[in-house]
Amino acid sequence: MNNKLYRRLAVTNLKKNASMMLPYLITCVTVISLYYIASNLSADAGLKTVPGGNAIVDFMKFGIRLFAALSVLFLLYANSYIMKRRKKELGLYHILGLEKKHIRKVLSIESAICSFASIACGLIIGIGCHPFVTAGLTKIIGTELPFSGARSGPAAANTIITFCVIFLLIFFFNMRQIRTASAVELLKGGRLGEKEPKANWLLAGLGAGLLLCGYTLSFFVHDPEKDTDIMIGAVVCVMIATYLLFMAVSIVVLKLLRRNENFYYKSKNFTLISGMLYRMKQNAVGLSNICIFSTATLLVMTTTVSLYFGINNMVANQYHHDVSITAEAVEEDKLSELLAFIEKNKKQYSLQTANILQYTGGSFTEDLDEDGESDYFFLMPLESYNKLTSQNIGLAKDEVLVYSGSTNVHSDTLSFAQKKVRVKEYLKQFPVDNDFSGIYGMKWLYMVSQKDGLLADQFGPYGASGLHVEFDLTGEERDKSDFSYAISKKAERSSVEVNSRFEFRDSLMVLYGGLLFLGMLISMILLAKTALSIFYKQISEGFDDKERFNILEKVGMSSKEIRSTIRRQILIVFFSPLLLALIHLCVALPMVSKLLKTTFMDNWVIILNSSAVSAAIFVMIYGAVFLLTERVYRKIVTPSKQ
Amino acid sequence: MPILEVKNLKKIYQTRFGGNQVEALSNISFTVRQGEYVAIMGESGSGKTTLLNMMASLDRPTEGTVLLNGKSYADIREDELSSFRRGHLGFVFQDFNLLDNFNIKDNILLPLVLSDCSRKEMKEKLLPLVRKLGIEKLLEKYPYEVSGGQKQRTAVARALLTSPSLILADEPTGALDSRSSEELLKLFDEINREGQTIMMVTHSVQAAGCANRVLFIKDGKILCEVSKRFPDEDIKPQLFNVLSVISAGGKNNE
Ligand SMILES: Nc1ncnc2c1ncn2[C@@H]1O[C@H](COP(=O)(O)OP(=O)(O)OP(=O)(O)O)[C@@H](O)[C@H]1O
Numbered sequence: 001m002n003n004k005l006y007r008r009l010a011v012t013n014l015k016k017n018a019s020m021m022l023p024y025l026i027t028c029v030t031v032i033s034l035y036y037i038a039s040n041l042s043a044d045a046g047l048k049t050v051p052g053g054n055a056i057v058d059f060m061k062f063g064i065r066l067f068a069a070l071s072v073l074f075l076l077y078a079n080s081y082i083m084k085r086r087k088k089e090l091g092l093y094h095i096l097g098l099e100k101k102h103i104r105k106v107l108s109i110e111s112a113i114c115s116f117a118s119i120a121c122g123l124i125i126g127i128g129c130h131p132f133v134t135a136g137l138t139k140i141i142g143t144e145l146p147f148s149g150a151r152s153g154p155a156a157a158n159t160i161i162t163f164c165v166i167f168l169l170i171f172f173f174n175m176r177q178i179r180t181a182s183a184v185e186l187l188k189g190g191r192l193g194e195k196e197p198k199a200n201w202l203l204a205g206l207g208a209g210l211l212l213c214g215y216t217l218s219f220f221v222h223d224p225e226k227d228t229d230i231m232i233g234a235v236v237c238v239m240i241a242t243y244l245l246f247m248a249v250s251i252v253v254l255k256l257l258r259r260n261e262n263f264y265y266k267s268k269n270f271t272l273i274s275g276m277l278y279r280m281k282q283n284a285v286g287l288s289n290i291c292i293f294s295t296a297t298l299l300v301m302t303t304t305v306s307l308y309f310g311i312n313n314m315v316a317n318q319y320h321h322d323v324s325i326t327a328e329a330v331e332e333d334k335l336s337e338l339l340a341f342i343e344k345n346k347k348q349y350s351l352q353t354a355n356i357l358q359y360t361g362g363s364f365t366e367d368l369d370e371d372g373e374s375d376y377f378f379l380m381p382l383e384s385y386n387k388l389t390s391q392n393i394g395l396a397k398d399e400v401l402v403y404s405g406s407t408n409v410h411s412d413t414l415s416f417a418q419k420k421v422r423v424k425e426y427l428k429q430f431p432v433d434n435d436f437s438g439i440y441g442m443k444w445l446y447m448v449s450q451k452d453g454l455l456a457d458q459f460g461p462y463g464a465s466g467l468h469v470e471f472d473l474t475g476e477e478r479d480k481s482d483f484s485y486a487i488s489k490k491a492e493r494s495s496v497e498v499n500s501r502f503e504f505r506d507s508l509m510v511l512y513g514g515l516l517f518l519g520m521l522i523s524m525i526l527l528a529k530t531a532l533s534i535f536y537k538q539i540s541e542g543f544d545d546k547e548r549f550n551i552l553e554k555v556g557m558s559s560k561e562i563r564s565t566i567r568r569q570i571l572i573v574f575f576s577p578l579l580l581a582l583i584h585l586c587v588a589l590p591m592v593s594k595l596l597k598t599t600f601m602d603n604w605v606i607i608l609n610s611s612a613v614s615a616a617i618f619v620m621i622y623g624a625v626f627l628l629t630e631r632v633y634r635k636i637v638t639p640s641k642q
Numbered sequence: 643m644p645i646l647e648v649k650n651l652k653k654i655y656q657t658r659f660g661g662n663q664v665e666a667l668s669n670i671s672f673t674v675r676q677g678e679y680v681a682i683m684g685e686s687g688s689g690k691t692t693l694l695n696m697m698a699s700l701d702r703p704t705e706g707t708v709l710l711n712g713k714s715y716a717d718i719r720e721d722e723l724s725s726f727r728r729g730h731l732g733f734v735f736q737d738f739n740l741l742d743n744f745n746i747k748d749n750i751l752l753p754l755v756l757s758d759c760s761r762k763e764m765k766e767k768l769l770p771l772v773r774k775l776g777i778e779k780l781l782e783k784y785p786y787e788v789s790g791g792q793k794q795r796t797a798v799a800r801a802l803l804t805s806p807s808l809i810l811a812d813e814p815t816g817a818l819d820s821r822s823s824e825e826l827l828k829l830f831d832e833i834n835r836e837g838q839t840i841m842m843v844t845h846s847v848q849a850a851g852c853a854n855r856v857l858f859i860k861d862g863k864i865l866c867e868v869s870k871r872f873p874d875e876d877i878k879p880q881l882f883n884v885l886s887v888i889s890a891g892g893k894n895n896e
C-alpha cells in the first residue's frame with residue numbers, strides 16, 4: 001500500500017467518525033487556547049510591573065501546570081471511549097487483511113491530522129481572544145495593566161510543545177491498546193457478556209461510614225492552619241466514600257429495589273432498574289470521577305468568587321479607619337509635617353477628616369499568664385488613655401488597666417518580663433480597636449500603665465511610645481482613594497508608615513482578581529472536561545443500549561415509554577454525580593468559610609451567594625450538556641422509522 | 643371468521659440515497675383461520691421478513707390492510723400500537739431477542755410487566771408455562787448462562803405468556819442445532835394442538851413440514867401454497883418439489 005492510500009483511508013475514517021470525534025476535538029481546542037492564554041499571561045513582562053502582578057504571574061504558572069495535568073487525564077479518558085468504539089472498525093480492517101502495522105500507520109496519520117488541526121485552531125482562538133481576556137482581567141483587577149503585547153512567541157512555543165507531548169502520549173496509549181488486542185477482541189470491541197454485579201455490603205457500609213466520617217471531620221476543623229491534618233483527612237474520606245458510593249452503595253440500593261417485587265415489577269421501574277444495575281458496574285468509576293471533578297469545580301468557583309466579592313469585607317475587618325499612620329517617637333517632626341500636609345490638602349480633594357484618633361503605645365509579646373503561651377498585647381501610657389477617654393484616672397506604679405477583646409480570662413496579677421503587675425481593673429471597652437496580628441479572631445490585649453511605673457523601661461524611644469494617628473475621610477470614594485495615595489506618596493521617603501483602606505483594597509483587588517481569573521479558567525477547563533467525559537460515557541452506552549431498546553420495542557414497549565425510560569436513565573446518570581457534588585459542597589461550606597476567615601473574609605452572605613451562584617451556573621451548563629447528550633443518545637438508540 | 647386477514651399488501655422501500663425504490667411486497671392477500679399453523683417459505687430477499695413485520699405491526703404497509711380479529715392495523719393509533727402488539731401478538735425471533743440484563747424469569751415476564759399486571763396474575767401465568775416448557779430450573783439464570791435451545795424456549799414462553807391471538811416466528815430454528823430445532827418444532831406442534839395460531843417464516847423444509855399450510859413467496863408475491871389434507875400428512879416431498887421448481891424458474895428467468 002502506498003502512502004496516498006493511507007492518507008485517504010485516514011481522512012475517510014475521520015469523516016466517518018466526525019460526530020464521535022467532534023466533541024473531543026472541540027475540548028482539545030478549548031484547552032489549548034486557554035493554555036495559551038494562561039502561559040502568555042505568565043510570560044507577560046508588563047504584568048510584573050503592577051503592584052501584586054507577580055502574584056498573578058505565579059497563579060498563571062500554577063494554572064498552566066494544572067491545565068497540562070488535567071489535559072492528560074481527561075483527554076486520555078475521552079480518547080479511550082473513542083477507541084473502544086473504534087475497535088470494531090479497526091478489527092474489520094484487520095479481518096480484511098490490513099496488518100496491525102498498517103492500522104498503526106493509518107492511526108498515526110489520523111492523529112497527526114487531529115493534533116495539528118486542534119493545536120492550530122487552539123492557538124488562533126487563543127491569540128484572537130487574548131485582547132478580550134486582558135481587557136476582562138483589567139476590569140476584574142480594577143487597575144490598568146500595561147500589557148506588553150498581544151502575541152508572544154515563547155507562549156505559543158510552550159503551548160505547541162506541551163500539547164504535542166500530550167497528543168503523542170495519547171497516541172502511544174492507543175498503539176498499546178491495538179498491540180495488546182487480538183483480532184477477535186477488536187471485532188467484538190469489548191462487548192462480551194457481562195456478569196451482573198454482586199452487591200458488596202461490606203464496601204457499601206464502608207462507603208457510607210467514610211462519608212459520614214468525612215463530613216463529621218470537616219466540622220471539626222476550627223483553625224485551618226493548625227488543623228490541616230483533619231482537613232486532609234476529611235477530603236480523603238469523602239473522596240474514597242464517593243468512589244464506594246458509586247461502586248457499592250448504588251448496587252446495593254438497586255438490588256434492594258429489585259428485591260421489592262411490588263416496586264420492581266412495574267412498567268416504569270422494570271427496565272430502568274435492571275438497566276441501571278447493568279450499567280453501574282462499568283460506570284461507577286466514571287461517575288465518581290465526574291462527581292469529584294464537579295465538586296472541585298464548585299469549590300474553586302465558590303472560593304474565588306467569595307474572595308473577590310469579599311474584598312470590602314476583608315478591608316473592613318482589618319482596617320478600622322480609612323487611614324492609619326504610625327511613627328516612632330523620634331519621628332515626631334515628620335509626623336507633624338505629614339499631618340499638616342493632610343490638613344492643608346484635604347480641602348483640595350473636597351474631603352473632611354473624621355473620627356480622628358491619636359494615641360501612643362507599642363505592641364509586645366509576653367507570656368502574661370505564665371502558661372507557656374505567648375499573649376499579644378498593646379501597651380499604652382496612662383496619659384494617652386486618659387486623653388483618649390477624657391478621664392483622669394490614676395494608677396499606682398505596679399497597677400495596670402487591661403482590656404481583653406477575646407473571651408480569654410486572665411488572672412489578677414500578670415507577669416511581665418520577670419515583673420509582676422496587678423490588674424486594677426478589667427475594662428469593659430477600649431477606645432482603640434485594632435487587629436494588628438494579621439490572624440483572624442486573634443484579639444489583642446490592651447494594657448494601660450503609668451509611664452514611670454514598674455514598666456517604665458518599656459516606654460523607651462522604640463518601645464511603647466510609638467505614635468499612632470487614625471482617621472476616616474468623608475467625601476467621594478474616588479477622592480478618598482486619590483488622597484490616600486497622595487498621603488502615602490508624601491510619607492514615602494520618611495519612616496512614617498501610612499496604611500489606608502484604599503491602597504489595601506487595590507492590592508487585594510489585584511491579588512484576588514487574579515485568583516478569580518485563574519479560578520474562572522480552571523472552572524472552564526474542569527467543566528469542559530466533565531461535560532466531555534459524561535457525554536462520551538453516555539454516547540458509548542447508547543451504542544450498547546440500542547439493541548436493548550430495539551428488543552423492547554418489538555416486545556411491545558411504546559416509543560413513548562422508551563423515551564421516558566431513556567430520559568429517566570440519563571437523568572439519573574447525569575444528575576446523581578451532580579447531586580452528590582452539591583451535597584459535598586453544602587457540607588464543605590463551613591470548612592470553606594473557616595478557610596476564608598484566614599484572609600479576614602467572614603461574610604456568610606457573600607459565601608452563600610457565591611456558592612449559590614456558582615452552583616446555578618454549573619447546573620445550567622451541565623443541564624445544557626444533558627440536553628445535548630440526550631438528543632444524541634436518543635438518535636443512536638431509538639430505532640429509526642421509515 | 644378468520645383470525646388474520648391480509649389484503650392486497652404492498653410495501654415499497656425507499657432507499658436512503660436517491661430515488662431507488664425496492665418493491666419488497668406486491669399485492670399479497672391471504673387469510674389465517676383460528677388454530678392454523680402456517681409456514682412461509684421463500685428465497686433470501688423474497689420479502690418474508692417484510693411480510694412478517696407488516697403482520698406484526700412493526701412496520702406500516704405502503705398499500706393494503708392487515709386485520710387481526712377483524713380490526714385493521716391502520717385504525718390503531720400509533721401510541722396504542724405497542725399495547726395492542728403486547729396484548730394480541732407473540733414473537734419468536736431467530737436471534738432470540740432476550741435482554742442480557744434480565745434473568746430468564748424477568749425476560750419472560752417483560753410483556754406482562756409492561757402492561758402493569760398484578761404480581762398475582764404474573765405468578766399464576768408464569769409457573770404452569772415454564773413447567774410446560776421445561777425451563778423452571780433456569781428462572782434465576784441470565785441469558786448468557788443458558789443454551790441456545792433454552793434461550794429460544796424462554797422466548798417462546800415470553801410470547802405465550804400473554805395468550806396472544808397469533809404467534810409470529812421469524813426463522814425460530816435458524817440459530818439452533820438440529821436437536822434443539824426438533825424440540826422447538828415439537829413444542830410448536832404441541833401448542834398448536836392446544837389451539838394456538840402460529841405463523842412461522844422458515845428456510846427449513848423440516849420446520850415447514852410441521853405446519854398445516856405452507857405459503858411460498860417469490861419477489862414479493864405469493865407463488866403457491868401447499869396444505870396438509872389430513873393432520874399427519876408428510877408434505878415434505880411436495881415442499882422439496884416446489885422449492886426446486888422455484889429455484890429452477892429463477893434461473894430460467896435470467
Ligand atoms: N429497510 C429496508 N430498506 C430498503 N430495502 C429493504 C429494507 N428491508 C428489506 N429491504 C429489501 O426488501 C426485500 C425483501 O427483504 P426481506 O428482509 O423481507 O427478505 P427475506 O425474505 O426476509 O430474506 P432472508 O431470508 O434473507 O431473511 C429485499 O430485497 C431487501 O433488500
Ligand SMILES: [Mg+2]
Binds near residue numbers: 690691692
Ligand atoms: Mg428475513
